[in-house]
Amino acid sequence: MGRRYLSLALLTEGASDQWFLVPLIDRQITELALEAPVGFDYSGVDVGECFTVAHRDLVACQVTDLLCYYDIVMIHHDHNERGKVDAIRDRFPDDAHRIVALVPVRETEAWMLADPAALKEAAPTRDAAWEVPHDVEKAADPKAVLKAALGGRRDAERDFGRLGQTVALDALRKVPAYRAWTAELRRAMERLHFL
Template identity: 35%
Template structure:
């Protein structure tokens, strides 16, 4: 039996609201194909460094991992890409995971980079179905053909919701995280990259657990 629980280190509250339920669904989908039902899934945990801690992002990632190392089998580190995936990974995520691994000697720290091209809201623009939950079943939101080309996905999301008559445009990230279609997300290259890396990480988790006495 493979036990799976992810710890998510994200940029802000709305990112946690969207990504935690999405990760639960995505990990379950991947694990079902990888482990033929022989797995148990724990709910994704939002993790952070201790409040008031000094240091940069790498130190905070390492501290968050250390605090939750006994509770999570893998760690997902979210960073908005700002239009440059490689730079976001090189300057933000890789140093954080390297610091976490250096601090956790004798333990396998399995990490995954979650980097939307600009902002996570681009992933919320990939599927009309969650909009119908918010705006009504007959809603026909005009979504961009290529959400990852949006220079300001947050503004695009707010505009579509406002035009559709939404009474609120904040605090809806959890609804989208619970309902956005994985197949729709797979049309986005950044999500494809994330899903492939997550799949590899789950197999590493399984390898680590199977070799334990």
Template identity: 30%
Template structure:
């Protein structure tokens, strides 16, 4: 008898194209070990999908989020909603994420969602691992990464400056997928906002399992 498997696929709604470039490969690395640690040998984790509201998109962000979730409901089992924190992540979640989740629940009351809110910008999560810079800039690169990336007021500008100082002439946003594929998860776990995101992601996996009638 074939054993039934838990299926997971994230639909990611992000603020901009560069956020998708970074977060999609990062999610593809995070999901399998999180799922396997809770449901060993019984999980199928598909590649995460970038989602958006189909055209013509609603003007209100909350309605765009809801429309994107409805559009990909049959393909995804949980949805990650990203917003930059702009220095006040709690406020960003209340204003930029929660209304969209509430709107989506008018159609799908049991939708499983995870907020993804860096303290200021996603780029802060790219400033934790010197080895990624050495992969991109050369093994001798010595970028002066900030000791507390989430305290950087403008992490996007910090990232751009560090790459330019190391000799990179390409648009930094073209490199975001490399950071998502390579940045150390252990280094990311030193950041409170990332730890909160990973914890919420683990709880979302359990919620999906319950919806699929799995114990635990």
């Protein structure tokens, strides 16, 4: 059996989530590819046309389209919206295994805090007077901590994108919600015979 091509689409709550998650997902898939017995080709995650905060029927319509062309569709929500991912899966019982939930506790920004060295690299001129909590998922306001860490800079697209490229995957594996996401992604890839 020859190499296969993995296609993956992502729907997020907003653009800032995409800036961080797209490079992060690509890095995680590259790492998982090392476990594949035959290997597979992957050119990167594609982003859907709507955000998951849109009306649920619109999101379901987008998922319908994406499932026609992609092996896996990832749906991102913050933890308080987890039920929306389950509601979408319920609409696609035959393909529910191809819909992967990407749900940080509280907000995606908590994952950006997991690697203090990457944060310092993202804002090298910033005085390191801020403190990252040991358990980033317990941060009451991850956005405020991240803003302080980055010095309140307004170039979130560049900063979030850089963090997505540099935050250590080993540091993220210490975050329970990240482990849950990678476990679900691994199960989907195994069921589709990529791993």
